[in-house]
Amino acid sequence: MAQAKDLYELLDISRDATEDEIKKAFRQQARKFHPDNKETGNEEHFKEINQAYEILSDPQKRNIYDQYGLSGLKSAYGNAEAFNFGFGDLSEIFSQFFGETKVHRAAGPERGMDLRYELETDFLEAINGCTKEITVQSHEDCKVCKGSGARPGSKLKICRSCNGLGEVRRVQESFFGHVTQITTCPSCQGNGKIVEQECTECKGKGQELTKKTIDVKVPCGVDDGARLRWGGKGEAGRKGGPPGDLYVIIQVKEHEIFTRDGQNIIIEQKISFAQAALGGTIKVPSIEGEKPLHIPGGVQSGTVLKIPGLGVPKLNNPARRGDQLIQITVETPNKLSGEERKIFEQLAKIQEEKGGKKFGIF
Ligand SMILES: [Zn+2]
Ligand SMILES: [Zn+2]
Structure with missing residues (x-):
């Protein structure tokens, strides 16, 4: 299956299409390209359209696709789950056409839903790593019936x-003729069994929406926008299915001194006129506290100096680090004391005698 194509282009819709627009576009395209359509049918293309619809009609999958593309869906759901259409059962597709009955595969274990959490960290927490306690809303097995939905x-x-x-099963009249629809039994939701008495705690659902607290270990060197995944920390599965995954999206707060550029940390450092001319060693802030920085004599405003190895540790390889870059700004004094003024006047004279530029301080 060609997966390079953009799903929105496949359905000929804009990226902000509503659910209704997606559904409408899918019906139109599917009718056109269905293999039974003798004039314009195209099975390959029909499958692609279905894939696009399967993903874009599911808000969670669409969200992942918008942000991370098909590869993101594969890592979130695995290949089979993200692109879940066996073409042995076309009735599923027809059910989507007519939107009458939601068709599920025969009820078996269901994987729990993935959870997504946006976690804000301080600049230095992201650089050094940290452990954060987060609280998420999650469907978990009911404590009373332990997920069965039956009263104990x-x-x-x-x-x-x-x-x-x-x-x-039922036979349905459709655009393409008779179609047998296999749908999940609405009475038992596909279980084949129903409980005599529902659990009163969860009203037979077997799960409850609860808050759960998870310790999230943020690795050092994580950058703004990073997406971390914890397998099995999502919502509980149903009927013995595995739990979903937890995705944590990192948002790093800005720092008043440090900015990050890849593995490097950048600061701006102001130095005085005299320091720039004479050079010397000053103290500058770093992510490991104050560090000495040698300023060469005659340094110009805009020069970038470097302290090697004081940058951001590489994610998953913290021994490797970037550098700290120091952007030098030379401050011109704007208020001079009498004594300073005299010194500058002397300096101006000396430089004039040397044939330098006239400063015009007279
Ligand atoms: Zn219960
Ligand atoms: Zn049934």
Whole structure:
């Protein structure tokens, strides 16, 4: 399947299309390219359109796709889950056409949903790494029924609507002729069994929306916008399915002194006229506290000096670090004491005698 194509282009919609617009565009395109359409049918293209719709019609998948593209979806869901259409069962596609019944695959274990959390850290916390406690809303197994949805002690019985199959079939008239739709049994949600008495705590759902607290270890060197993933820290799965993953998006606050440029840390340092002319050693702030910096005599405003190895540790390889860069600004004095004025006047005279530029201080 060609996956390089842009999903929005495939459906011929804009990136901010509404759910309705997506649905409408999909129906139009799918009718045009369905393999049964003798004039314009194109099976390959039809599959691509379905892939695009599968992703864009699911707000969570669409969100991931918008931000991280198809590769992001693959890492979030795995190949099979992100691109989940077996073409053995076209009824699923037709159900999307007519939007009447939501079709699920036969009820089996369901993976829990992924959780997403935006975590703000201070500049130095991101540089040095930190552990943060976060609280997220998450669907977890009900404590009373432990996920079964049944009142403790009550039994399960075979669903009479589907005779325990978990799915119901029906033939439907469609644009393309008769189509057999296999849909999840609405009585038992595909379980094939229903509980005699629902758990009163979760009203039979088996899960509850609760707050859970997770310690998140932010590795040193993490940058603004970084996306960290913790497998299995998402919502609980259903029917024995695995839990989802937790995604933490890092937002790094600005620092009043330091700015980051890749692995380097940049500061601006003002020095006096005399320091610039004479040179010397000054103290500058660094992420490890104050450090000495040698200023060469005659340094110009705009010069960038470097302290090697005092930059940002490389993510996953903290032994490797960038440098600290110091942008020098030479400050011209704007208020002179009488004594300073005399010295500058003397200096001007000397420089004039040397044939230098006239300062015009007379
Ligand atoms: Zn319960
Ligand atoms: Zn049933």
